[in-house]
Amino acid sequence: MKRSAIPAILAVVRTYLRNRTLGGTYFFTVNLAERQGNTLLTDNIDLLREAFRRTLAEYPVAMDAIVVLPDHLHCLWRMPEGDDNYASRWRLIKAGFSRAMAKGERQSASRLRKGERGIWQRRYWEHLIRDETDYARHVDYIHYNPVKHGYVAQARDWPYSTFPRWVERGVYTEGWGVGNDVRDMNWE
Template sequence: MYEYRRLTPTQRAELVQQRLSRGYPPHAPPHVVTDKEFYLLTAACYEHKCHVKDECRRQELLNLLFDVFVTAGMEIRAWVVLPNHYHLLVHLTNFDELSRLFRLVHGRTSYQWNRDDNVTRRKVWYRYSDRAIRSERHYFATLNYIHYNPVKHGWSHSPYDWCGSSVHWYLANFGRQWLRDAWIEYPVRDYGKDWDDFEQDGY
């Protein structure tokens, strides 16, 4: 979205034409893979503003995400909620349900937070993205990426310092050594740089 804004009108028209020629919608990213079991789901606040600014609000969002996704038969395997975006590692039972679920979550939170902040017609969320998990390596690298996200973005010095993350659930249920072993065996490195280079022999 942000790179598109910096383009000239001619460059924008060329980009839209390229997308259309490939069968993609003009602006929204295409959902290339829709038949996997596990997905990394990401949603960001509009213009990356910090609308999820306090711990209470982050917990409110997380509670709603679990309520909506679990009610729909989905399983959230890992999560992190930051002041301006969040990531989920989810086991999906119906890919086509995603849009409806995000509309529910983002609609309710937008309405409530705008009321709380005494503003009207403020756009809180932009959109969500999905990335299919291709293999076991991809799965655990994604898990580590989610837990490391607060450090990556400068919100904490250690994954264990950030409350709005599943790292504490994994710590309680699997232990610190399990987390360390997973980090060593499935390092994040340049995670996301070459998405489609992960092996195809996964779930």
């Protein structure tokens, strides 16, 4: 590769195009800016829940599944028909949580210049769900995540998850997430 091509390639890589489908179902991963050893989300779960409540009361979605871990969260949203504006919802959730938190986090020079807090990563990951298999795999991923990260031995033991709702619906057994009871573990 010619050295002169590198800036052009980097410009393309930096431009991330989000998938926008009206009424789509999306999987999201949202991270704290400083993840290593950070327990901000679970330590302040009520503030996070309130940020979600306020935002989704005004801009509803069907939140089918969620797990909140100490430093990141995963969730699955079904957007209302004719609506693809998940970006505004995430902006409001992050801002609501950040406003409720006492200041004192580390802020980069860039964040200071822009007047931003240093709580959340600026970006987040979204994935448009393609079909029922994709949906099931992402719901499994959400509910297995606390086990994957070593916080608990079984999904049922993590308190910040929709796993109990899915057990009530009969999708999972209480002991799901241990050994061979987990569906296809190749999520990547």
